[in-house]
Amino acid sequence: MRSLIAYSLVCASGFMACLLPLTQLQANDAALGKEIYQDACAACHGRDMVSPGLAFDLRQFPLAEFERFQNSVLNGKPPGMPAWRSQLSSEDIKALWDYVKTRG
Numbered sequence: 001m002r003s004l005i006a007y008s009l010v011c012a013s014g015f016m017a018c019l020l021p022l023t024q025l026q027a028n029d030a031a032l033g034k035e036i037y038q039d040a041c042a043a044c045h046g047r048d049m050v051s052p053g054l055a056f057d058l059r060q061f062p063l064a065e066f067e068r069f070q071n072s073v074l075n076g077k078p079p080g081m082p083a084w085r086s087q088l089s090s091e092d093i094k095a096l097w098d099y100v101k102t103r104g
């Protein structure tokens with residue numbers, strides 16, 4: 001996540017920008033997550049997370065269960081849900097999670 005790396009660097013060097021509102025950072029991550037979602041997930045889970053009925057409706061995913069989300073994305077859920085371990089980094093998955101949390 002480029003924004004997070006930039007943020008950490010700025011933070012580490014002690015600039016006031018460290019106090020950037022976290023909400024803004026969240027919005028950026030959700031936007032990145034949405035891009036990844038449209039490329040990798042929308043074909044099955046539907047545009048803007050509106051499931052066409054082929055797969056789990058991600059707007060219903062319990063928001064207290066990040067671990068479950070991460071495991072399902074990394075390892076897949078055979079036979080319907082492919083594993084993304086080799087294609088997505090843990091940062092990509094966090095960005096996806098930020099997008100899922102917006103509920104579309």
Ligand code: HEC
Pocket residue numbers: 037040041042043044045054055056061068069072073077078079080081082084096
């Ligand atoms: C080829 C179709 C397909 C693609 C592409 C796909 N999924 Fe899925 N996904 C499914 C199906 C089918 C299920 C339901 C599996 C089940 O519950 O047995 C599912 C279930 C899930 C679940 C719920 C698992 C659980 O714990 O109950 C999550 C979370 C999920 N997908 C996230 C994603 C994300 C994020 C992406 C993009 C990186 C993605 N999926 C891409 C088909 C797909």
